[in-house]
Amino acid sequence: MNSFRTIVNAGVSTHTLAITSRIATLGSCFADSIGSRLAALKLPTLANPFGTLYNPLSIHKALDYAARATSIPAHTYLQHDDVHLNYDFHSELSALTHDALAHRLEHRVETAHAFLQQTDYLLLTYGTAWAYTRRDTGEVVANCHKQSAALFDKTLLTAEAIVASFESTLTTLRAQHPNLRVILTVSPVRHIKDTLALNSVSKSVLRVACHTLQERFDYVEYFPAFEIMLDDLRDYRFYKADLLHPTEEAEAYIWQQFKARYFDNALLAFADKWTSIQQALTHRPFHPASRAHQRFLRDTVRRLEELKSFVDVEEEINSIKLQLIS
Helix, strand or coil: CCCCCCCCCCCCCCCCECCCCCEEEEECHHHHHHHHHHHHCCCCEEECCCCCCCCHHHHHHHHHHHHHCCCCCHHHEEEECCEEEECCCCCCCCECCHHHHHHHHHHHHHHHHHHHCCCCEEEEEECCCEEEEECCCCCEECCCCCCCHHHEEEEECCHHHHHHHHHHHHHHHHHHCCCCEEEEEECCCCCHHHCHHHHHHHHHHHHHHHHHHHHHCCCEEECCHHHHHHHHCCCHHHECCCCCCECHHHHHHHHHHHHHHHECHHHHHHHHHHHHHHHHHCCCCCCCCCHHHHHHHHHHHHHHHCCCCCCCCHHHHHHHHCCCCC
16 A cells, blocks of 8 residues: 655664763754753753744854853843843843843853753754844844834845854854764744745755755754654644644654654663653552552652662652652
């Protein structure tokens, strides 16, 4: 029988993640999704520390702040109503006073800088090649924060500009950490405010930039999340009600492809064990004091104890021990 779908096989990377690998993710929603799943597996993970970022230049700029541990320039701050924000970061990073926001951002930069000192992998997810440039400074912003459109010019980034920005930022990071590897992805979420036609133009620019970077630098790989969603999962049942964002089922499918490509055999085995234990940890019995459930709890503690040499599971063990009846 003929196949009725196009299966996108991401293959297996020659540079795989181990249980001790440290990975930082930055960019659009896919960086959040993969980052949270990696963290849930107990891998040392820094997931989107600067909030959701969409255009590559802003992603690189945030990464550059962290790499150089530099202060945030005063001219990037703004106030909208009674909320203080920053043009280089998502609106989730906001505060009711300038000092509070400055302190929060400086802390994020310091945390990211410290984490990057020992990072093995960097996952960058580009969302759009459309960017907004401040007319007063000529700088690309990460977020307009609902300011007047008259303050900005909307521009389509070129693949060349994205490549040059990437090279400038990664030169700094790689000088500090020569073994750092980069995984690039393009978000499959469509930006319909740009119209579907211009969204296609945007995604094309991003894809060309990623291809160029992969060809130019031997430490860069591309993971085809965009192609998996648009070709392999070519059906609206894999989209949420907005018809733009992947469903949990779709995210789980892409996650399985990511694991198959990047996890080494030991990490794959651990992931299976940990998924089973997570299911046990969420189990809610009808009769907590029953012999059967108490045996179940002791067995779960035993399974957790077997993992102590690999990951920190003290919190989970202590939580279960509180449920045990002596």
